[in-house]
Amino acid sequence: MAESGRWTAREAIALLCDDFTEHTRGEEPSGEADGPIGWEGYDAARARAEQATGSTESVLWGEGTLGGDRRCVLLSFEFAFLGGSLSRRAGDRLEAAYTHARERGLPLVSLIATGGSRMQEGMVALGQLQRAARAGVLLREAGVPHIAVVRDPTTGGGWATLGAGADVILALPGAQVAFAGSRVRPQDADPAAYTAESQLAHGHVDAVVRPERLRETVGFWARALAPGVFDPQPVPPPDALPPGGETPLPRTGWDAVLRARDTRRAPAEAYLDRYFARREPLGGDRGGGVDPGLLCGAGVRAADGRAVVYVAQRGTATRPAGYRTAARVIRLADRFGLPVLTLVDTPGAANDAAAERAGAGGSIAEAFSAMAAARTPLTSLLIGEGGSGGALALAAPGNTWATPDSYFSVIAPESAAAILKRSPDRIPRTADQLRLRPQDLVELGVVRGIVPRAAPEQAAAPE
Structure with missing residues (x-):
């Protein structure tokens, strides 16, 4: 695997589980030359991306088992495919993954690495953020957890919807995590403000997790938040500390x-x-x-x-x-x-x-x-x-x-x-x-x- 943390989509999944099965539900070919807005050279760029990555889109999804016993839906971004950007077809895959998780009551784990919406598809690409937001709302209403792992980089609308909108947000050390990507932020901006560590310090992610701990940490959350039978009984309070001996109550x-x-x-x-x-x-x-x-x-x-x-x-x-x-x-x-x-x-x-x-x-x-x-x-x-x-x-x-x-x-x-x-x-x-x-x-x-x-x-x- 890549030492920089810029793993391929499948390498990122392999950090979590060994039995991933890819799904292709809900996919349809576009049939449009150079995409929905006719961006010259777009088909050629896609072909080069496919050849370089072995993927047909910036997103893949399927099922796998976490922690040895918890079945989950996994969604992973291929950053080397046009910067992991969101397209109409990527939106199809996102929606299919969310729907599959919701219908089967399986936790959704998103491994995100994206530069935002694909400019070669214009507003059609940007509109996928609304689809993702709606799918997230439906997942939440169904009581199904969404655990996001933000990789390097996670910027733009991918961070502002898929990442920041999750129930639990984990980040990899040193990852660039921000709404503004490195090429569009102010030139005098402090680069430290756009890191996973900064997002943690300012309350935007729950934890920064080293790769070797990612499997057990995501597995913990998948089990802890798994939809189950509601138990109306409160937990007992902890005993008083320190242990042992009786302490008299205060006199005054x-x-x-x-x-x-x-x-x-x-x-x-x-x-x-x-x-x-x-x-x-x-x-x-x-x-x-x-x-x-x-x-x-x-x-x-x-x-x-x-x-x-x-x-x-x-x-x-x-x-x-x-x-x-x-x-x-x-x-x-x-x-x-x-x-x-x-x-x-x-x-x-x-x-x-x-x-x-x-x-x-x-x-x-x-x-x-x-x-x-x-x-x-x-x-x-x-x-x-x-x-x-x-x-x-x-x-x-x-x-x-x-x-x-x-x-x-x-x-x-x-x-x-x-x-x-x-x-x-x-x-x-x-x-x-x-x-x-x-x-x-x-x-x-x-x-x-x-x-x-x-x-x-x-x-x-x-x-």
Whole structure:
């Protein structure tokens, strides 16, 4: 295979599976000299492309098996065929692949490498983007997942529809991924902005995956998002960490606050690592934003192998991009009937000027709405600070639990004292009045219960 990452369509498929069977459903010869707009020399250019690649179009598709047991529809671009450009016939193949996946309930995996629409077919070629968008909507409505792998390069309408419109977007390292191709972007543009790594940093792809990990990663997503029987039972919350021993509940409200803010307390990553045998990330709000204080993704429970989507706050003030990412991930879980686990730990929503300009209120509303509208079961565990609405937005209504080292409050005690014009020495008393301890939350009906400490022998070894 090519070292540069510019694999042929079949080489890209071979990264994922060994039993690919090509399909030719829905193809018809055009019968037009030099294509639909009569571009002089187009037939000759196509003939040269066919001879060079052994392919009759820029796209091929068929079926294969991922992860040893998951049948999928695979769609792969041949970049050496006129830059992997979209033509009317390529549109026929795209639509056929989407339809086949939808009718059979098979996950669609797209291996994309394209420079955009084929100019030798003019607006006829550009119109294929609408066909692809419509096929994607029908696939989504049918509850069939679309996993995109963006190769080098993925630009133009191919990125703006097939790639960016997928449910899970994976990118290969160093790939050029952008709407603007290298020959049409501004001459003074920063080339680093047009890479897979930049798209990840700005929330437009879920992960950059090395080729040797691609098979197992795509296989994970194909199994995790596979259409199946909806299970109405929520997953149990994780046990409190660290494992072993009984920890007395906080005596006072201020004691609860200090324990929740203690940097030695187990972070969200520790809970996720113990709860899941394996997990993969889902990152970014798809609008240019990433919140490093939020972890999202899907994992396989160590206890029973059940696929679960997670959203975990990491103890920092959650930013608008974080709430938008959480809402996106929760809606994804809802479409595929996957249970959701949220770990709540934030002093509150970010309230600086940048957060206001980024739409703090609207993003929090989006998270509240996603949780309220979810038909899939939700489970939440309060593992640290529960700071006002910024924490409540990601707490499952009626199914939130608490650890002994946590608190939930309508407002931080310091802020409450400031509003009431109380002196700093009265902050602990204010914390007591807020009734924010875990045991208070149980008595008030805010949380269902306080989870016990994990047993040491329950630790799961990652795959």
